[in-house]
Amino acid sequence: MSEILLSARRFRVERRVVDVPGRGPVSREVVVHPGAVLILPVLSDREVVMIHNYRFAVDRELLELPAGTLEPPEPPEACAARELEEEAGYVAGRIERLCSFYTTPGFTDELMHVFTAHDLRRTAQRLEGGEQIRVEVMPLSEALAATLDGRIVDAKTIAALHLYKARHGVPA
Numbered sequence: 001m002s003e004i005l006l007s008a009r010r011f012r013v014e015r016r017v018v019d020v021p022g023r024g025p026v027s028r029e030v031v032v033h034p035g036a037v038l039i040l041p042v043l044s045d046r047e048v049v050m051i052h053n054y055r056f057a058v059d060r061e062l063l064e065l066p067a068g069t070l071e072p073p074e075p076p077e078a079c080a081a082r083e084l085e086e087e088a089g090y091v092a093g094r095i096e097r098l099c100s101f102y103t104t105p106g107f108t109d110e111l112m113h114v115f116t117a118h119d120l121r122r123t124a125q126r127l128e129g130g131e132q133i134r135v136e137v138m139p140l141s142e143a144l145a146a147t148l149d150g151r152i153v154d155a156k157t158i159a160a161l162h163l164y165k166a167r168h169g170v171p172a
Contacts, residue, residue: 005029010069011108033110037080038067038156040098040164041090041117048140048161049088049120054132061132063146064154065161067112076113084117086126088135093119099163103156114160140170 006013011033020026041049054061068083070076077095084090098114127133138146143161146152152161164170 002030010034011110029107031108031110033069033108034072035070035076035111035113036067036103037070037076037083038065038112038114038160039080039084039088039095039117040065040114040160041084041088041092041120042140043120043137045170046139046141047137048143049090050136050138050143051087052134052136053087062154063136063152064157067156077115080113080115080117085123086128087131087133089123089125090117090120091123092117093121098160098167101159112156114156114163116164140165144170 002014002016004012004014011031014030014032015027016030017025017027043049049066050063051066052061053064066083066087068079068087070079074082077097080095081092084092084095094117096116096118098116100111100113102108103110103112125133125135140161143152144165147158147161152158
């Protein structure tokens with residue numbers, strides 16, 4: 001059983017009653033999300049495209065990788081291509097799946113699909129209203145260092161950069 005507590009543009013909040021063995025019915029609030037994508041734009045084996053994105057929830061600009069919410073029934077690969085162009089101003093000749101993970105399964109069902117983008121061609125950003133995004137081309141080694149020294153505090157960006165490093169044998 002579920003009850004919708006809030007419907008917003010990109011998600012809804014439901015109260016769900018689930019039967020927990022040994023405890024009986026338990027009520028939990030869940031953020032129901034259509035899913036999202038994260039893109040690691042790879043310019044070369046040494047450079048990646050990062051963005052400085054003002055995040056209202058934390059009231060600060062974060063250094064992160066481009067990302068965005070799926071617009072159902074949009075496939076994740078199409079969303080990745082769209083968000084890469086909108087936020088970073090690049091079109092990819094090739095997009096490859098890196099992984100998928102749940103962002104915070106303690107309270108949301110949001111599934112993040114992570115892609116790498118290659119054979120990039122510069123174009124114009126197409127920011128949505130309210131987005132404040134600056135693009136920065138950065139050495140991959142510098143982006144990885146920024147995850148360790150606190151300049152990058154965005155969890156999805158940290159995870160994607162280190163998974164890419166591990167899978168592709170990128171030196172530190």
